[in-house]
Amino acid sequence: MEMTPPAESLTEQFRRTFLCYDESLLRQVAQKLCRPRNQWPASELIDRIQAALANPVVVDRRLKELPAACRQALALIAHSRQPSWKVGSLVEMLIALGHSDGLAPILDVLQRGLLVPEMPPWTPATDSPPVRLRLKSFETWLGRSQPTPQRVIASPLATARALGEDLGLPECPGESPMTDGRGSAPQEADGLEWPIRLVVLQQQVALGPLRRTQQRDFFKRDLERLRGDTLLAATPDAPATILDIGLFTVGLALAVGLLHEEDAELAARETSMAWRGPLAGLLLELWAGLPNVEGWSPETGWRADANAAGPYASAQLLTLMLLSRLREGSWARVTAIEAWLHEHHPYWKGGKAKPAGITAFLLGVAYLLRMVQVRSSPGGAAFVRLSDMGRWLLGLASNPPPAVSYPQTLLIQPNLEVLVYRQGLTPGLLVALSRFATWKGIGPACTLQLEPQSVYRGLEAGESFATIVETLERHSMKALPMAVLDSLRTWSLKRERITVFPSAALFEFQSAADLAEAISRGLPAQRLTDRLAVVAGEDAIDYRHFRLTGTRDYCLPPEPCVEVDPDGVTLGVDLVRSDLLLEIEVERFAELSPRPAAIGRRFYRLTPSSLAAARQQGVTAAFLGRWFEQRAGTPITPAARLLLAGPEMPPPELRRQIVLHVADPGIADGLLQWPPTRSLIQARLGPTALAVAEENITALSERLREIGVLMPDPANRAP
Numbered sequence: 001m002e003m004t005p006p007a008e009s010l011t012e013q014f015r016r017t018f019l020c021y022d023e024s025l026l027r028q029v030a031q032k033l034c035r036p037r038n039q040w041p042a043s044e045l046i047d048r049i050q051a052a053l054a055n056p057v058v059v060d061r062r063l064k065e066l067p068a069a070c071r072q073a074l075a076l077i078a079h080s081r082q083p084s085w086k087v088g089s090l091v092e093m094l095i096a097l098g099h100s101d102g103l104a105p106i107l108d109v110l111q112r113g114l115l116v117p118e119m120p121p122w123t124p125a126t127d128s129p130p131v132r133l134r135l136k137s138f139e140t141w142l143g144r145s146q147p148t149p150q151r152v153i154a155s156p157l158a159t160a161r162a163l164g165e166d167l168g169l170p171e172c173p174g175e176s177p178m179t180d181g182r183g184s185a186p187q188e189a190d191g192l193e194w195p196i197r198l199v200v201l202q203q204q205v206a207l208g209p210l211r212r213t214q215q216r217d218f219f220k221r222d223l224e225r226l227r228g229d230t231l232l233a234a235t236p237d238a239p240a241t242i243l244d245i246g247l248f249t250v251g252l253a254l255a256v257g258l259l260h261e262e263d264a265e266l267a268a269r270e271t272s273m274a275w276r277g278p279l280a281g282l283l284l285e286l287w288a289g290l291p292n293v294e295g296w297s298p299e300t301g302w303r304a305d306a307n308a309a310g311p312y313a314s315a316q317l318l319t320l321m322l323l324s325r326l327r328e329g330s331w332a333r334v335t336a337i338e339a340w341l342h343e344h345h346p347y348w349k350g351g352k353a354k355p356a357g358i359t360a361f362l363l364g365v366a367y368l369l370r371m372v373q374v375r376s377s378p379g380g381a382a383f384v385r386l387s388d389m390g391r392w393l394l395g396l397a398s399n400p401p402p403a404v405s406y407p408q409t410l411l412i413q414p415n416l417e418v419l420v421y422r423q424g425l426t427p428g429l430l431v432a433l434s435r436f437a438t439w440k441g442i443g444p445a446c447t448l449q450l451e452p453q454s455v456y457r458g459l460e461a462g463e464s465f466a467t468i469v470e471t472l473e474r475h476s477m478k479a480l481p482m483a484v485l486d487s488l489r490t491w492s493l494k495r496e497r498i499t500v501f502p503s504a505a506l507f508e509f510q511s512a513a514d515l516a517e518a519i520s521r522g523l524p525a526q527r528l529t530d531r532l533a534v535v536a537g538e539d540a541i542d543y544r545h546f547r548l549t550g551t552r553d554y555c556l557p558p559e560p561c562v563e564v565d566p567d568g569v570t571l572g573v574d575l576v577r578s579d580l581l582l583e584i585e586v587e588r589f590a591e592l593s594p595r596p597a598a599i600g601r602r603f604y605r606l607t608p609s610s611l612a613a614a615r616q617q618g619v620t621a622a623f624l625g626r627w628f629e630q631r632a633g634t635p636i637t638p639a640a641r642l643l644l645a646g647p648e649m650p651p652p653e654l655r656r657q658i659v660l661h662v663a664d665p666g667i668a669d670g671l672l673q674w675p676p677t678r679s680l681i682q683a684r685l686g687p688t689a690l691a692v693a694e695e696n697i698t699a700l701s702e703r704l705r706e707i708g709v710l711m712p713d714p715a716n717r718a719p
Contacts, residue, residue, distance in 0.1 A: 010083060010156060011050065017116040017153075018046045020129045022136045033062060033113035049113055053155045060161055062112055069094055069105035071165045074114065078159035079394045080317050081288040084118055087142065087150045089291070092314040096344045097168050103142075106152065110138045114158040117141050118151035163395050172322050173340070174330030175383065184376045188387050191283050191370035192422055192430075193236050195275075196442055197249045198258055199434045200231050202268045205259060206457075210250070210266040211618055216295065217304035221616060226250065234442055239374050239382060240363030243301030248365075251296045255289035265618075275427040280389065280400035282427045283369060287393045290316065290365070298365060299357030311347035316361050318345065320371065323386045324396055331375065331383035334359050366390070412472055414481040416450040424475070432471050435461050450484065455491045465492035505535045508580055532580070558582075560633040568639030569606040571632075576600050585627065589614035589644075611643045621645060657682075658697065660690045660711075676703045 018026060023042050030036055030045050034052035052058045063071060076093055077085060091102035099105065109115040119133055135141050142150055210222045218226065227233055232246035242248060250266070253259040259266045274285040291313045296302050298312055319337055326332050341355045342348045348355055362384050366372050371390030375383050386394070388401040409424025418437055422444060436458025437448035458468060465488055472480055507523075509515040512530040519525060523541070525533035535541055561577035564570070571590060573582065591610045593603035611619075621636070621644055628636040642649075662668050665687040671677045672684060680696040680703065692700060701711045 010153065013118075013153060014050060014053070014116055014155070015046060016122065016129070017119050018049060020119055020133045020135050022134060025135060025137060029111060029113045032111060034058065053113065053157060056157060056161065059114075059155070059157050062114065063158065063161055066112070067105065067108065068165075068168075069097075069099045070109045071162050072097060072167050073105050073109060074154060074159050074162035075165035075167060076317060076321070077154045078163040079321060079396075080291055081284060081393070081395070082291050083154045083156060083159065084151055085154070085291065086313065087152055089311075089314040090152070092311055092346055093318055095346045096314070096318055096341075098344075102346075107138055107142075110152065114155050115152045118153050167321060169322055169325050172324075172326040172330075172332050173336045174326045174332050174385075176330060186373045186375045187239070187367075188373045189238070189368050189370050190422055191279055191368075191389065192425055193238075193368040193442075194249070194252065194286055195279070195282055195427055195430055196425075196446065197232060197245075198253055198256075199271075199430045200439045200442070201246075201249050201253055202258055202271075203434050203439060204229070204232075205266060206268040210259075212261070212264045212266065214264075215304060219616075223247075231439055231442055236364075236368060236442075237444075238364050238367050239376070240360050240367075242360060242364040243298070244296065247302040248293065248296045251293040252286065252289060254294070255292040256285055271427075271431050275431050277427070278400075278403050279427060280392065280403065283389065284393055286369060287371070290369075297357060298360040299355075311345060311355075312357055312361065315341055315345055315347075315355055315358060316366075319358055319362065320366070320386065320390065320394060323372070323384065324391070324394060326385055331385050334362055334382045334384060337362070337384075369393075408475060408477045410472065410475045410477065412450075412476055412478075412480055412484055414483045416484055416487060418448040418450065418472075420446040420448065422446065429471075429475060436463055436468050450487065452491050455488060459492060465489055468492075503537075505541065506580070507533045507535065509533075558630045560631060562586075562632040564628075564632050564634060564637060568637035569643070570595070571604045571606070573602045573604065574600065575602055582631065585631070588617060589619050589624065606640050606643055608643055608646070611640075612647075615644065615647075619644070657685075657691045658694055659685060660692050660700075662688050662690070664688060674703075676706075 018029075021029065026042055026045060026049075030049050034048050036045065036048060040048065063074075073090055073094060076090070077083060087103075087106060090106055094102035094105055106115065110117070117135065117138070119129075122129055122133065144150075210226075211219045213219060217223070226246040227244065229246055232249055236242070236245070250259065254261070254266070257272065258269055260269050261267075272285065274282045295304055297310055299310075318341065322337060322340060323332055338355050338358050341358060345355065359382070362372055363374055363382055367374055370387060371393060372384045373387045377383065386396075388397065391397040392400040404423070406421075406424030409421045409429075411419040411421075413419065417440075418433070420433070425446075433448055436455050437450050438454045439446070440449050441447040455468070468488060469480065469485065472484075506528075507515075507518070507525060509518065509531045515527065515531055515533055519527070519533070523533070523535070525535045527533050558579065558581075559577055561574040561579075561582065563572040563574070565572065570593060571586065573586070586604050589611055590604035590606050593605040595603045595605075597603065614624075621641060624640060624644060625636040628634055628640070660681075662671070668684065668688055668690055671690060672681060677700060680692065680700045682691040682693055685691055704711050
C-alpha cells in the first residue's frame with residue numbers, strides 16, 4: 001500500500017530535517033531509534049537513523065515500545081494516506097479517541113524519529129542549514145511563532161506497520177436496511193466527478209492563470225470567474241450541496257500538485273503518474289490530498305484563509321474511521337455521526353455549535369470520491385456506509401474493487417462536438433481529450449468541442465494529426481465523420497505550414513501605405529501586420545531606397561527611450577530610440593495623450609482609468625517599477641504609484657493643526673530633543689514648522705518661558 005508523496009521524496013525530506021537538528025537533539029533521537037554503541041559523527045549518525053527507518057525489524061521493535069496513543073497517531077496517518085499532517089489536527093483526533101493530552105504522544109513519536117517536523121525547503125551547497133532552522137528541542141519548535149501551523153511528516157514504513165492498530169473507536173451506531181421497499185436504493189458515485197472537474201480547471205488555468213492577493217484571496221475578477229463558471233460551479237449529482245465547489249476544486253488541485261503557485265499566480269502543471277493508471281490509483285491520490293485543502297470548509301465554503309478548514313481535516317478522517325466500525329449490512333444515520341463528533345471532538349465538545357459540515361462532506365465530497373454509499377429513509381433521513389472503494393482507500397482492504405472497461409465511449413458528431421459517456425472514461429482518456437478538445441459540459445454524458453484553438457494547443461503539446469485521430473477512433477462508437485477528419489487535417493496542416501526564419505530583418509513602417517509602397521517597389525518581404533514586414537535575408541535588401549531611423553538588436557537589454565514630465569504621469573516616447581515592444585508595453589497601463597505629437601515624439605498619459613484596467617490585467621507596482629527603470633532610466637514616479645495603488649491605500653485623514661514656526665531648524669531640533677518640550681509636540685511638518693495640539697499650547701509656553709523664550713499669547717494667535 002503506497003502513500004503519497006512517494007517514499008523516495010520523503011527520504012530526502014527526512015535527511016534535510018535531520019540536518020537541522022542540533023547535535024544533542026540528533027543524538028537523543030538516534031539513541032531511542034537505532035541505539036548506536038559508538039560516538040559516531042553527526043553525518044554518519046544521520047545515515048544510521050535513515051537506515052533504521054527503512055528496516056522493518058527495527059521499526060516493529062520501536063512500535064511495540066510505544067504507548068497505544070502513539071501507535072494510534074501513526075495508524076491514523078496511515079489510514080489518511082497522507083504523511084504530512086498539521087500537529088493541531090493530530091492532537092484533535094487523539095483527544096477525540098479519549099486521550100486527555102493529545103500533544104504528548106506526538107512529542108514522544110518525534111523524539112523516537114518516527115515523525116519529523118516539516119521544515120521550510122532549503123537547498124544549500126553544504127550540509128549546513130540556515131541558523132533560523134536549527135532545532136534544539138521539539139518543544140521549542142512547537143512554540144515558535146510562524147505564519148502557518150506546524151506540520152509533521154511520518155515515516156512511511158512506520159505508518160504502514162502501524163496500520164492494523166486498534167484505534168479504540170466504539171461500534172458505529174447503525175440501523176438495519178429498510179425492508180418495506182419505501183426507502184431509496186443505495187447510491188454510489190462513479191468517482192469521476194473530481195477528476196473531470198480537475199482537468200477542466202487545468203485547461204482553464206492554462207489559458208489564463210488565477211491571481212491571488214497578499215491576503216491569500218483571489219482577485220475579484222478571478223473569484224467571480226470561479227464562482228460563476230458554468231462548468232466548475234455546476235451542481236453535481238450528489239445528495240448534498242457543496243458550497244463554492246469551484247473554489248474547492250482549486251484547493252484540491254493545489255493539494256495534489258495539479259496547480260502550483262508562483263509570484264502570487266496559480267499556473268497549471270502536468271498531471272502525475274496516477275493519471276496514467278486506473279481510476280482507483282487517482283482516487284487514492286485525491287483522498288491523500290484532501291487533508292491539505294486550504295481556504296475551504298464544508299460548512300462555510302471559501303474563506304480565503306489557510307486555516308479555514310478548521311477542525312474538518314481531523315473530523316473527516318474520524319468520521320470515515322467511525323463508519324469502518326459499522327456492522328456489516330447496517331447503515332449509519334448521518335445525524336448520529338454528527339452527534340458522536342459533537343460529543344467527542346474537542347472543537348465541538350461541550351459547545352452549542354454542531355459539526356454541520358459533516359453532512360456536506362459525507363453526502364458531497366466523500367460521496368463523489370466514491371468513498372461512501374448513500375440511501376434515504378421514507379422520511380428523508382440520510383444514511384451512509386463505506387463503499388468497497390472507500391474501505392480500500394482507507395487501507396482496510398488489500399485490493400480496490402475491479403474496474404469495468406468500456407473502451408468505446410465517445411460519439412463524435414459532424415459538427416465537431418464530442419459526446420463522452422462517463423462509464424467508459426478513464427483518467428488517461430480525460431487527459432488525452434483535454435489536450436486537444438475544449439470542455440463544454442459536465443453531466444452523465446459530458447460534451448467537448450473540437451476547435452481550431454484547442455487542436456493547435458494539442459499540436460503544440462506534442463500531439464499530431466495521426467495521434468488525435470487514433471485517440472478518437474479507438475474510443476469512438478462509430479466511424480469518424482468525414483467533416484471531422486477534414487477539419488482536423490486542415491488545422492494540422494495550417495500549423496505545419498508555419499515558416500521558421502533562422503535569422504531575419506524586421507521592418508517597421510510609419511503607416512500601412514508606406515509598407516505597401518515599399519513592397520510595390522520590390523522589397524522582398526512578407527507582410528506580418530499593416531506596418532510590419534519580415535525579410536529572410538538582408539543580402540536581398542538595397543538600403544539605399546530606405547531612410548533608416550534606427551536599428552535594434554532585441555537580444556540586448558531595452559534602451560531607455562521615455563522621458564517623464566514633471567507631472568509624473570505624462571510619458572514622452574522617443575520614436576527613433578524606441579523598439580517594437582514599447583508600444584505594446586505602454587498601452588497596458590497608459591492612454592494616448594491628447595497633447596499634440598512633436599517631431600519624433602509620441603505622448604502617453606497615466607490616468608486612474610488606465611491604471612485601474614492595468615490592475616485588472618495583473619500589472620503590479622513591481623512590474624511598473626522595473627518598466628520605469630528600463631524604459632525611462634528613473635524610478636517609478638510617486639504619481640504613478642499613487643494611481644496604481646490607490647484602491648489598496650488606507651483612507652487619508654483631515655486634521656485641524658496648530659503650527660508653531662521657529663527661526664531656524666536648530667531651534668526645531670532642540671524642541672524635539674529636550675524632554676520637557678518633546679512630549680508637547682505632535683509632529684514636525686518642515687525644517688522650522690512644528691505641529692502642536694491645542695491643549696498643549698499653554699504648557700509649551702511655560703516650558704519656553706523657563707528658558708527665556710517668549711511665545712505669543714495663544715488667545716491672540718492668528719485664525
